[in-house]
Amino acid sequence: MKRAIVMGGSYGGLFAARVASDHAEDVVVVDPDAVGEDGLGRRVPQRHQLHALLSTGHTQLERWFPGISEELVEDGALLGEGDDVQFYLDGRRKAPAAGARMLGATRPFLENHLRRRVAALENVRFVRAQATGLVVRDGRAAGVTTAACGDEAGETFDADLVVDAMGRNSPLEQWLVRNGWDAAPVDSMRIDLGYATAAFRRGNELGSTVVAHSSPGPASDYQPKVTEPGALVAVEGGRWSVVLAGYADYRPGPDREEFLRRMRRCVDAIRTVADHCDMIGDVRTYRFVESRRRLHSRLNRFPGGLVVVGDALASVNPIYGQGLTLAALAANSLGAYLRTDPDPRRPAWHYFRLVEAVVDGAWQLSTAADLAQPHVTGPYPRGYRAQKWVADRLTEASVRDSAVNTRYMQVVNMELPPKALADPRLLSRAVRVLLGR
Numbered sequence: 001m002k003r004a005i006v007m008g009g010s011y012g013g014l015f016a017a018r019v020a021s022d023h024a025e026d027v028v029v030v031d032p033d034a035v036g037e038d039g040l041g042r043r044v045p046q047r048h049q050l051h052a053l054l055s056t057g058h059t060q061l062e063r064w065f066p067g068i069s070e071e072l073v074e075d076g077a078l079l080g081e082g083d084d085v086q087f088y089l090d091g092r093r094k095a096p097a098a099g100a101r102m103l104g105a106t107r108p109f110l111e112n113h114l115r116r117r118v119a120a121l122e123n124v125r126f127v128r129a130q131a132t133g134l135v136v137r138d139g140r141a142a143g144v145t146t147a148a149c150g151d152e153a154g155e156t157f158d159a160d161l162v163v164d165a166m167g168r169n170s171p172l173e174q175w176l177v178r179n180g181w182d183a184a185p186v187d188s189m190r191i192d193l194g195y196a197t198a199a200f201r202r203g204n205e206l207g208s209t210v211v212a213h214s215s216p217g218p219a220s221d222y223q224p225k226v227t228e229p230g231a232l233v234a235v236e237g238g239r240w241s242v243v244l245a246g247y248a249d250y251r252p253g254p255d256r257e258e259f260l261r262r263m264r265r266c267v268d269a270i271r272t273v274a275d276h277c278d279m280i281g282d283v284r285t286y287r288f289v290e291s292r293r294r295l296h297s298r299l300n301r302f303p304g305g306l307v308v309v310g311d312a313l314a315s316v317n318p319i320y321g322q323g324l325t326l327a328a329l330a331a332n333s334l335g336a337y338l339r340t341d342p343d344p345r346r347p348a349w350h351y352f353r354l355v356e357a358v359v360d361g362a363w364q365l366s367t368a369a370d371l372a373q374p375h376v377t378g379p380y381p382r383g384y385r386a387q388k389w390v391a392d393r394l395t396e397a398s399v400r401d402s403a404v405n406t407r408y409m410q411v412v413n414m415e416l417p418p419k420a421l422a423d424p425r426l427l428s429r430a431v432r433v434l435l436g437r
């Protein structure tokens, strides 16, 4: 290809640009915000929230940016392994999962490193501008119009490939509908989640702990709820990043004292940080109303040479930490598609089928868990009650048994699809564990 244009230069756009750089002479990343070194664009307010990277997301990061973990750690990020990574369910420490590993870094820190790597690619350039429309010619996306931003003037770019990485509120659908195309069907689930993140000065109060993550039990028939859900991660700059989350009326607010009170009702590690460490700056909140995904493969027609990645494609409940990993996996699907040397005049159905299979796994996992919330009203998939009954037992068994938890975490980390939890050997092991044999 002569040119690929990536609209949006945040996490999804950076991965797409890296992949496209293997196939296009010139890759242009257009973004009004995510170009500067600080990476704290107005349009990505969730950047201030704690971001955890699933192991699959980490693997993809290394795949496309070899050596970046080492670089991140050299610059101050932490890499937690084994006992440094602790998961709790209703206050009970879960059995160790083999291969547990997690990076401790803030999102801006991670993204700035990524951006530096992408900017160093010879055939990639960043343009500080806002994409304002799609040029569609002969049924294919032939370019992008942009508006001036800062000192740079707006212009129109011709392209062989256009990537929408403009996030959850991408205007692409409106542009397409305005030009006589159909909007992609949407799946959505209202979850009404509230998030709050605060930073604390980190000393030696928790030894080598890098991650402590506590989630509520699926049902309280095993043990009453004793702790609040929450997570802390050791990040660069000698800080802890602590996140609390709650649904509907129980969303955490920005009040510092209230945040500390809630932290003191969490597992020991989080309580210790509340008691011994100084909070730095303010509590930042974020409200996430619904999970949403677009299903382009169900359309009958779509412009050729146009693909959608990241949150513009699917944006799911952040509690499960899937977003960054999904953005990286979309780039993988894009790479697989581009390696087939596709005709830009034809819609990228092959890409959409590949990426939707990946999104499907993440969607199944997150929405199944969300449906257990009393205020979430559906839609319920067929067989939901039976699936939930089995999932609840598996979750309980994962607290008590390493082998069950290892498989469970492989699915949570998107290394295996959700159907891996239906393996009869795993289920029979879970039954034996629950019966105490």
Ligand SMILES: Cc1cc2nc3c(=O)[nH]c(=O)nc-3n(C[C@H](O)[C@H](O)[C@H](O)COP(=O)(O)OP(=O)(O)OC[C@H]3O[C@@H](n4cnc5c(N)ncnc54)[C@H](O)[C@@H]3O)c2cc1C
Pocket (backbone or CB within 6 Å): 007, 008, 009, 010, 011, 012, 013, 030, 031, 032, 033, 034, 041, 043, 044, 046, 049, 050, 051, 052, 053, 054, 129, 130, 131, 132, 165, 166, 167, 168, 170, 171, 195, 286, 288, 309, 310, 311, 312, 318, 319, 320, 321, 322, 323, 324, 325, 327
């Ligand atoms: C509260 C919260 C917590 C989260 N925690 C996690 C987590 O722990 N782990 C995880 O993996 N994921 C997490 N996520 C999800 C993660 O933030 C997203 O999946 C991720 O940001 C998606 O990246 P993206 O590049 O697709 O979109 P975004 O990051 O939203 O970026 C979109 C980009 O498009 C640009 N843009 C917008 N309009 C235009 C335009 N007209 N022209 C050009 N550019 C434009 C914006 O400036 C921005 O840079 C969380 C999300 C939320 C809301």
